[in-house]
Amino acid sequence: MYTLLKKEKTNNTMRLLLIICILLGVCVLILQVNADQWKTLKKDEQPSLDVTTSQSNENDSSNLLLNEIRRIIFNYKSSAPKMLGPDLAWTLIDADLPRTVNWTKRGAVSIVKSQGKCDSSYAFAAAGALEGLYFKYNNYTLLPLSVQNLVDCSIDFHNHGCNGGTIEKALEYAAANHGIDPESEYSYDGSSNTCRMKRSALVLVNMGYTSLMNGDESALKRVVATQPVAARIRVCFYDFMFYEDGIYSDSCPDEKRITVSVLITGYGRCKKQNYWLIKNSWGTEWGIKGYMKLARDRGNQCGIASAAFYPTLLLTKNAYNKLPALT
Structure with missing residues (x-):
C-alpha cells in the first residue's frame, strides 16, 4: 500500500x-x-x-x-x-518601400482642377484621398468623386462650404454618410449650395479614416506607399503662390503663412534631394501643371506630416483576401 x-x-x-x-x-x-x-x-x-x-x-x-x-x-x-484598415500601412518597414511612388502615373488620381473663388481646398484634398481608396479596392479603376458633395454637405460637421473647412471633417462626413456621390452625379460649381446628395449613387459606403499628426515623415512615407494621402500644410504665401518648378522649401515667419489643403500623390528623389509630390487645386497653370515637389526629410517642411489624413475601407478578412494584389 x-x-x-x-x-x-x-x-x-x-x-x-x-x-x-x-x-x-x-x-x-x-x-x-x-x-x-x-x-x-x-x-x-x-x-x-x-x-x-x-x-x-x-x-x-x-x-x-x-x-x-x-x-x-x-x-x-x-x-x-477582422477589420482591416487603419494599420495596414504599419505592416510595412522602410526597407520594403519603393524608392519612388507616383499614384498619378498609376492612374489613381483625377485631373487637376481649379477651386476658383471657393475656399474648398479641403474638399478637393479629401475627395482625392477617397478616389485613391476607391482605386485601391475596385480593380484599380479611377472614379472621380464629388468635391461639391463635400462642400455642400459637410456643413453639419462644422465645415463652412466655400468659406473654408478641414479635411478631417469632410472625411468624417463621408464616413457618417456611408460614402459620397461620384462627380458625374454631383458636379463642382464653386459655390455653397443646399446639400443634394443622391443616396442611391453613394460609393465607399463602409469607410473610416485615420489621421497622422506627429510630424513623422517616415510614418507618412509608409502610408503614401500604399495610397494617396490628404494633408494640411502651412506655406509662405508669396513663395507658394508663385511656385513654378523645383523642390520647394521655405522659412518665412508664421504670420506670413497661409493654410492650404493638398493631396500627397507620391514621393521621390531628384538631384540628391528627397521630395513629396503634391497635387494642388489651383488649376494646371500653377506649379508643375498643378503639382509641386515639396522638400522631404527636411524637418517636416510646411508641417506636411503634422496634419495628414487617409481614408480606410473597413473590410472583413474574407473580403480583404479576395482583393487582387497591388502591383
Whole structure:
C-alpha cells in the first residue's frame, strides 16, 4: 500500500513538472514571436496616431500580445469579423518601400482642377484621398468623386462650404454618410449650395479614416506607399503662390503663412534631394501643371506630416483576401 501511494505521489510530481516545463516553453515562444513586433511598435510610436473609425480593430497594438497568446495556447480564432484598415500601412518597414511612388502615373488620381473663388481646398484634398481608396479596392479603376458633395454637405460637421473647412471633417462626413456621390452625379460649381446628395449613387459606403499628426515623415512615407494621402500644410504665401518648378522649401515667419489643403500623390528623389509630390487645386497653370515637389526629410517642411489624413475601407478578412494584389 505504501509503495502504491509513493508511486502515485511520484507520478503527480512528474505531471506537475511536465506542466511547468510546457508553460515555460510557451512563454519563451511568445517572447520570441513578439520580440521584433514590440521593437517595431516602440520605434514607430503607433499610439501617437489618432485613429478615427466607428468600429474597433482587432489589429490595434494594445491587442497584439493578447491575440498572440490566445493563438499559441488555445489556437484561438475570433468569431468577430477582422477589420482591416487603419494599420495596414504599419505592416510595412522602410526597407520594403519603393524608392519612388507616383499614384498619378498609376492612374489613381483625377485631373487637376481649379477651386476658383471657393475656399474648398479641403474638399478637393479629401475627395482625392477617397478616389485613391476607391482605386485601391475596385480593380484599380479611377472614379472621380464629388468635391461639391463635400462642400455642400459637410456643413453639419462644422465645415463652412466655400468659406473654408478641414479635411478631417469632410472625411468624417463621408464616413457618417456611408460614402459620397461620384462627380458625374454631383458636379463642382464653386459655390455653397443646399446639400443634394443622391443616396442611391453613394460609393465607399463602409469607410473610416485615420489621421497622422506627429510630424513623422517616415510614418507618412509608409502610408503614401500604399495610397494617396490628404494633408494640411502651412506655406509662405508669396513663395507658394508663385511656385513654378523645383523642390520647394521655405522659412518665412508664421504670420506670413497661409493654410492650404493638398493631396500627397507620391514621393521621390531628384538631384540628391528627397521630395513629396503634391497635387494642388489651383488649376494646371500653377506649379508643375498643378503639382509641386515639396522638400522631404527636411524637418517636416510646411508641417506636411503634422496634419495628414487617409481614408480606410473597413473590410472583413474574407473580403480583404479576395482583393487582387497591388502591383
